Amino acid sequence: MVRNVAIVGVGQSKFGVRHDVSFPELAWESVSQALDDAGLEQKDIEYFIVSNAGGWSSEPLPAVVVGEYCGLTPKGTARVEAACASGSSAIKLAHDIIASGQADIVLALGIEKMNESPTPTVVEFIGRAGNYFWEFQNFGLTFPGYYALYATAYMHKYGATEEDLCRVAVKNHYYGSYNPKAQFPKKITLEECMKSRYVAWPLKLLDSSPITDGSAAAILASEDVARKLTDTPVWIRAIGHASDTSNLSKRDNFLSLRAAVEAAHMAYKKAGVDPSNPAKYFDVAEVHDCFTIAEILAYEDLGFAKRGEGVNLIREEQTYVGGPIQVNLSGGLKAKGHPIAATGVGMAVELTRQLRQEVEKERQAVIDRGWALSHNIGGTGHYAYVNIYSLDKPRG
Amino acid sequence: MSQKSQKEAMEEALKQFEQFVESIKQATGLPIVPDQKTGAALWVDQRELRLKYTISVERIKPFYDGLMDGKLMATKCSKCGTVYFPPQSYCPTCRKSEMQWIELSREGELLTFTVINIKPASFAHYDDYIVGIARLKEGINVTAWVREKDPTKLKVGMKVRIEVVKRQPEGYLTYEIVPVSE
Incomplete structure (x- = not known):
């Protein structure tokens, strides 16, 4: 018997360079909000999962450090890692624990404090995330470098330009400017993006998500408990998941992230979404725009556009508020910030608030259908999670 | 390069x-300094950890013997025929481990490439370098540096070959993608 699971409380810290707080203080910012939002106390949490990639930050056992500070000790816990999709892996495990009847209330916390190390060290750690021995050791790839390999191939095949990529940054900064918790709450112009320096040709600084400190927390509950806690539970309708090779060279093309396609396929199947026109089911989506090219690939991998036509969605501004599918109204990883293992939980927080219609009015999606989608990629398509959230209850 | 290196x-x-x-x-008497931008108090770590791993290549030594002879070696499962590059000593496809070593053609075409402008700390001593992925005639992809400084001189689909080179300043053997002029 699989039980329905809902999000009943969410919280998110301000994203950015957070030299004003320590690692556990940063965690408390989102945990305290999530407890308040759910109307729960720490003793009500039966298990908590902490997603954290780490390396750049000083605490090697983040789950217990956070547990002690936030008053969650002695509840069971574990730290999980799926690179930039770690947060979604925490949501999945929290969901599965409840769905299988092993607990009624579980907290998922994503946290990253990347600025405890200097930037070159952070670039090194992220660059090593792929296949360390065969890719990094000899060839010193960086994260923008890996995605630039996809950008070069995509631009060559479909005629997309550097301006097209920058259009994604302009959109996401536009919405980020209305998100007070974003790292860069400011608009940028196409010219500013085009003039920014290359970090991994053809990708520029303003094509890239920043190095971010931040935390996000979501409390998940079983149907019976959720009904008692809130009038607006946000149901987890489906979770699709997949992985791909650690070596990019083992992939057959650089035009699509296979794991994202697989994860979307699985999520659509579980939720009964027609994969030939999935966009019509959703009001709003948060997609993994760690680099601008990644948002265009996401449009295609999710089936919002045909192959080679994802670039048209941004050229025609179809993913702005009021468009057929509203994407990254939080500012996305690009402007909101990308605290690696907090990002996936942050997407769940954002979509919960979007569906409840409680975000800032300039970036509130039009909610007609009551369905939302998150697309969270770890590494360069190494891990993929596609989650579907709804205001209406899945079954039973 | 006239400017200061990274x-x-x-x-x-x-x-x-x-x-x-x-x-x-x-x-x-305390290692607490103000953050340069915000003035927030930062404790500066009084411990330092240096990481340098030792990684076993015992079961793929013929790959390195190949490099010494200027060859690029892969493994092929003698039971199911699957070719592995990077070489694997176990075959997960048929779950047998009867691998033979084969030499790759070192000829192919460029699938994609990028320039690493902002480099990781341990690569900061190099000038900007181009990384590409080449597909060899036999359908195997190889990631490596490309012997070219200007990305506008490269094209997706152009003919390339793989050459074994000595990476400086470290002075160890590795391989490189070399554009072939027609």
Whole structure:
């Protein structure tokens, strides 16, 4: 018997360079909000999962450090890692624990404090995330470098330009400017993006998500408990998941992230979404725009556009508020910030608030259908999670 | 390259920062400095960890013997025929481990490429380098540096070959993608 699971409380810290707080203080910012939002106390949490990639930050056992500070000790816990999709892996495990009847209330916390190390060290750690021995050791790839390999191939095949990529940054900064918790709450112009320096040709600084400190927390509950806690539970309708090779060279093309396609396929199947026109089911989506090219690939991998036509969605501004599918109204990883293992939980927080219609009015999606989608990629398509959230209850 | 290398800039910034921390520590008895942008108090770690791994290549030594002869070697499962590059000593496809070593053609075409402008700390001593992925005639992809400084001279689909080279300044054998002029 699989039980329905809902999000009943969410919280998110301000994203950015957070030299004003320590690692556990940063965690408390989102945990305290999530407890308040759910109307729960720490003793009500039966298990908590902490997603954290780490390396750049000083605490090697983040789950217990956070547990002690936030008053969650002695509840069971574990730290999980799926690179930039770690947060979604925490949501999945929290969901599965409840769905299988092993607990009624579980907290998922994503946290990253990347600025405890200097930037070159952070670039090194992220660059090593792929296949360390065969890719990094000899060839010193960086994260923008890996995605630039996809950008070069995509631009060559479909005629997309550097301006097209920058259009994604302009959109996401536009919405980020209305998100007070974003790292860069400011608009940028196409010219500013085009003039920014290359970090991994053809990708520029303003094509890239920043190095971010931040935390996000979501409390998940079983149907019976959720009904008692809130009038607006946000149901987890489906979770699709997949992985791909650690070596990019083992992939057959650089035009699509296979794991994202697989994860979307699985999520659509579980939720009964027609994969030939999935966009019509959703009001709003948060997609993994760690680099601008990644948002265009996401449009295609999710089936919002045909192959080679994802670039048209941004050229025609179809993913702005009021468009057929509203994407990254939080500012996305690009402007909101990308605290690696907090990002996936942050997407769940954002979509919960979007569906409840409680975000800032300039970036509130039009909610007609009551369905939302998150697309969270770890590494360069190494891990993929596609989650579907709804205001209406899945079954039973 | 006339400008300061990324490594020099990085080391200079680090040295300045450490001198700053040292002067504050001497004055106050604590390694707590204000963040340069916000003034927030930062404790500067008094412990340092250096990481340098030793990684087993015992079961793929013929790959390195190949490099010494200028060859690029892969493994092929003698039971199911699957070819592995990077070489694997176990075959997960048929779950047998009867691998033979084969030499790859070293001829193919460029699938994609990028320039690493902002480099990781341990690569900061190099000039900007181009990384590409080539597909060899036999359908195997190889990631490596491309012997070219200007990305506009490269094209997706152009003919390339793989050459074994000695990477400097470290002085160890590796392989490189070399554009073939028609």
